Amino acid sequence: MNAIIVNDRSYAVPDHPVVVITVDGGDPRYFRDALERGIMPRLRKLLDDEGSFGVGMSEIPSLTNPNNLSIVTGVAPALHGIPGNYCRLPDGSLELLNDPKYLRAPSIHAAFQSAGIPTLTVTAKDKLRLLLAHGGVPSVSVERAAGAGIPQYGIDDVETLIGSPAPGVYDPLASHYAMRIGLAALRAHPELRLIYVSLTDRVQHAAAPGDELSDLFFSEFDALLGEYLEEGCTVAITADHGMNAKHDDRGEPRVHYLLDILAERGVPVHEVVLPITDPYVKHHGALGGFAWLHLDPEQAVRAKEVLGGLSGIEEIWDREEAATVYELPVDRIGDLAVTAAADTALGRSREDHDLSQLHGNLRSHGGRHEQLVPLILSHPVVGPLATRFEAGTLRNRDIHDLALNRASGEG
Amino acid sequence: MNAIIVNDRSYAVPDHPVVVITVDGGDPRYFRDALERGIMPRLRKLLDDEGSFGVGMSEIPSLTNPNNLSIVTGVAPALHGIPGNYCRLPDGSLELLNDPKYLRAPSIHAAFQSAGIPTLTVTAKDKLRLLLAHGGVPSVSVERAAGAGIPQYGIDDVETLIGSPAPGVYDPLASHYAMRIGLAALRAHPELRLIYVSLTDRVQHAAAPGDELSDLFFSEFDALLGEYLEEGCTVAITADHGMNAKHDDRGEPRVHYLLDILAERGVPVHEVVLPITDPYVKHHGALGGFAWLHLDPEQAVRAKEVLGGLSGIEEIWDREEAATVYELPVDRIGDLAVTAAADTALGRSREDHDLSQLHGNLRSHGGRHEQLVPLILSHPVVGPLATRFEAGTLRNRDIHDLALNRASGEG
Numbered sequence: 001m002n003a004i005i006v007n008d009r010s011y012a013v014p015d016h017p018v019v020v021i022t023v024d025g026g027d028p029r030y031f032r033d034a035l036e037r038g039i040m041p042r043l044r045k046l047l048d049d050e051g052s053f054g055v056g057m058s059e060i061p062s063l064t065n066p067n068n069l070s071i072v073t074g075v076a077p078a079l080h081g082i083p084g085n086y087c088r089l090p091d092g093s094l095e096l097l098n099d100p101k102y103l104r105a106p107s108i109h110a111a112f113q114s115a116g117i118p119t120l121t122v123t124a125k126d127k128l129r130l131l132l133a134h135g136g137v138p139s140v141s142v143e144r145a146a147g148a149g150i151p152q153y154g155i156d157d158v159e160t161l162i163g164s165p166a167p168g169v170y171d172p173l174a175s176h177y178a179m180r181i182g183l184a185a186l187r188a189h190p191e192l193r194l195i196y197v198s199l200t201d202r203v204q205h206a207a208a209p210g211d212e213l214s215d216l217f218f219s220e221f222d223a224l225l226g227e228y229l230e231e232g233c234t235v236a237i238t239a240d241h242g243m244n245a246k247h248d249d250r251g252e253p254r255v256h257y258l259l260d261i262l263a264e265r266g267v268p269v270h271e272v273v274l275p276i277t278d279p280y281v282k283h284h285g286a287l288g289g290f291a292w293l294h295l296d297p298e299q300a301v302r303a304k305e306v307l308g309g310l311s312g313i314e315e316i317w318d319r320e321e322a323a324t325v326y327e328l329p330v331d332r333i334g335d336l337a338v339t340a341a342a343d344t345a346l347g348r349s350r351e352d353h354d355l356s357q358l359h360g361n362l363r364s365h366g367g368r369h370e371q372l373v374p375l376i377l378s379h380p381v382v383g384p385l386a387t388r389f390e391a392g393t394l395r396n397r398d399i400h401d402l403a404l405n406r407a408s409g410e411g
Numbered sequence: 412m413n414a415i416i417v418n419d420r421s422y423a424v425p426d427h428p429v430v431v432i433t434v435d436g437g438d439p440r441y442f443r444d445a446l447e448r449g450i451m452p453r454l455r456k457l458l459d460d461e462g463s464f465g466v467g468m469s470e471i472p473s474l475t476n477p478n479n480l481s482i483v484t485g486v487a488p489a490l491h492g493i494p495g496n497y498c499r500l501p502d503g504s505l506e507l508l509n510d511p512k513y514l515r516a517p518s519i520h521a522a523f524q525s526a527g528i529p530t531l532t533v534t535a536k537d538k539l540r541l542l543l544a545h546g547g548v549p550s551v552s553v554e555r556a557a558g559a560g561i562p563q564y565g566i567d568d569v570e571t572l573i574g575s576p577a578p579g580v581y582d583p584l585a586s587h588y589a590m591r592i593g594l595a596a597l598r599a600h601p602e603l604r605l606i607y608v609s610l611t612d613r614v615q616h617a618a619a620p621g622d623e624l625s626d627l628f629f630s631e632f633d634a635l636l637g638e639y640l641e642e643g644c645t646v647a648i649t650a651d652h653g654m655n656a657k658h659d660d661r662g663e664p665r666v667h668y669l670l671d672i673l674a675e676r677g678v679p680v681h682e683v684v685l686p687i688t689d690p691y692v693k694h695h696g697a698l699g700g701f702a703w704l705h706l707d708p709e710q711a712v713r714a715k716e717v718l719g720g721l722s723g724i725e726e727i728w729d730r731e732e733a734a735t736v737y738e739l740p741v742d743r744i745g746d747l748a749v750t751a752a753a754d755t756a757l758g759r760s761r762e763d764h765d766l767s768q769l770h771g772n773l774r775s776h777g778g779r780h781e782q783l784v785p786l787i788l789s790h791p792v793v794g795p796l797a798t799r800f801e802a803g804t805l806r807n808r809d810i811h812d813l814a815l816n817r818a819s820g821e822g
Binding site: 007008055056057075076078079308309311312314315320321323324325327329330341368371372384387388391392393 | 466723779783802
């Protein structure tokens with residue numbers, strides 16, 4: 001079978017459409033709950049037939065940009081260059097990492113497209129689109145669907161293709177519209193061989209497994225999954241990260257504001273960088289489970305003492321250690337890495353975060369406890385990854401390997 | 412080039428001797444310190460010429476048995492089956508994991524030996540020898556060298572081969588005797604192609620980087636490294652785990668005794684298992700940076716609350732999460748995994764640990780903060796692993812891939 005090597009991994013070229021779907025914030029607990037309560041009959045049937053369900057790990061920080069890039073490149077942030085949604089660069093500037101100029105590795109899709117294999121990338125959030133489309137991948141986002149086409153496939157207007165106007169990016173059904181774009185494009189262009197659909201975690205930030213909104217989301221997801229399967233696709237599903245409640249029983253957010261805490265204890269820092277920061281503040285108010293501290297070397301020990309003593313703070317690593325332990329690019333991270341417990345979020349300063357905008361109680365991600373993700377394949381897992389799949393030690397960055405190499409045994 | 416596939420990885424068969432040395436407790440800080448202060452001139456010259464120095468990660472728990480097995484199998488404990496030096500099995504029995512019956516994956520050495528490629532394994536500690544020798548690998552340990560031979564190579568008596576009696580297993584020079592056995596065997600049998608030498612952390616438990624004993628250890632190590640290089644070997648060096656001081660400025664051990672703490676707070680548990688437990692109690696008194704709790708499901712939340720609030724306790728994971736996050740066999744771990752901060756050790760009950768036997772202040776390992784290990788190769792790193800080597804994201808389980816595939820570019 002014909003194969004293409006991208007970032008030192010080999011991917012078989014499929015003779016039928018392969019679709020990889022990243023459920024933003026798609027914690028395995030949503031899927032398990034929905035399967036148990038019968039909310040996802042199509043997925044249930046798939047798994048009862050010959051499909052595979054496993055869990056694996058996301059990258060750390062467990063955020064959208066680093067993980068989407070790992071999923072489409074097959075390598076860690078240390079190699080693809082995107083360690084967060086946001087970071088402080090060596091020149092001191094604070095940047096949203098949405099620009100392809102920050103990429104250090106090509107995507108599988110770009111390599112396939114260059115080789116003449118038709119691909120398509122659909123995102124809910126436009127912030128991801130430029131990164132994922134880099135290298136000539138035809139792409140479109142729900143957020144900017146109005147008036148947009150996919151010229152490479154002669155599609156002039158996406159909304160006309162779907163037959164309905166695109167929902168807003170905060171609409172709970174924005175994700176499903178993204179799935180519909182992929183489906184409609186495939187029906188119009190059955191020659192498509194690799195489709196990537198990346199959803200939004202609007203619902204997951206607002207609703208726990210079993211909540212009404214979650215059920216609505218996964219029920220509709222399930223129906224659309226069925227449509228992809230009926231088109232004869234191989235389908236693989238993963239998540240960029242999980243999701244945890246970060247509030248107490250009364251709904252009060254449980255947050256450590258690091259700049260305030262350190263100032264109170266007399267530890268000066270240059271900057272607290274929250275790598276979850278992105279344009280979608282109604283999701284999380286920029287509060288997540290991970291923070292970078294930029295500080296002078298002589299302050300590191302004191303900062304570790306102060307923060308290490310707090311309940312709800314877990315790991316604190318020096319820059320070089322963090323780069324190795326979390327597989328991150330050493331020049332785009334902080335001097336210290338701070339991770340939070342499952343039920344705790346990290347903030348900058350209390351005055352920086354406007355929680356009144358949240359869609360519900362604070363649910364967020366970014367730390368180690370949101371690292372578990374589902375790995376779902378419409379077929380049995382075979383080949384060199386099968387043992388690791390069974391053992392639960394694969395990562396979301398392996399999802400294209402699972403999807404594309406399932407028949408060939410190549411890996 | 413001829414290659415052998417073991418556990419889904421391909422290893423080139425070398426045309427000259429390849430030696431992999433695991434420095435037990437060989438934290439990268441020992442090497443960096445020794446290199447900076449000129450204690451290791453041979454390694455310095457090697458790195459100035461064409462050698463490679465990097466860091467990577469060990470398995471978690473950062474202990475001898477899981478990591479030695481990962482190093483010789485190329486896979487995680489989830490696949491090779493050894494998640495500790497010690498564990499509680501599903502039937503409730505507590506077992507030292509030194510018996511090959513616990514192994515679930517073959518070693519690279521066993522596969523090479525079966526294919527007619529001469530191998531040899533030398534350990535300092537005998538506890539490791541049976542595991543590493545499983546599958547017909549010729550082996551000998553320093554601890555049991557007296558009266559022992561290597562019959563596969565017609566060596567009747569190891570002490571005669573070396574020309575001096577073997578030191579005791581607690582002798583600071585026991586590791587060097589292991590290196591001498593490998594050297595002497597190679598000189599007597601130049602047809603050897605793959606030699607594994609696994610040292611002991613007797614010195615690292617007792618002495619920090621820069622201490623007199625450490626300097627003695629690494630100076631002698633360096634001289635023996637030079638002898639291997641003069642024999643024309645490719646040499647690769649890694650560690651099974653790092654090492655951290657677990658005491659305060661006055662030398663008092665900083666320990667959380669989990670059984671005592673939980674009893675005091677009224678949380679019943681079935682067992683606290685310290686997977687560092689092994690026959691070498693003078694090294695660590697069975698105190699390390701990692702613990703398993705076996706308890707009834709309804710106690711898990713309370714146990715997490717109690718322990719999660721303690722300074723010096725970092726991550727606490729449920730069994731299924733721990734299996735995925737740490738890549739461990741789910742049936743041989745506890746219901747909760749507890750990890751300690753760099754400066755803290757975890758104990759069972761105060762009365763279970765006799766610290767009067769320690770060789771010095773408490774220095775130990777087992778947790779995340781002892782996960783960084785050196786990855787040293789006598790040659791440039793080429794091929795598919797080169798980018799990840801540069802980025803610092805390889806693991807000690809990749810060391811045979813680095814050593815054997817360095818010339819071929821196979822991976």
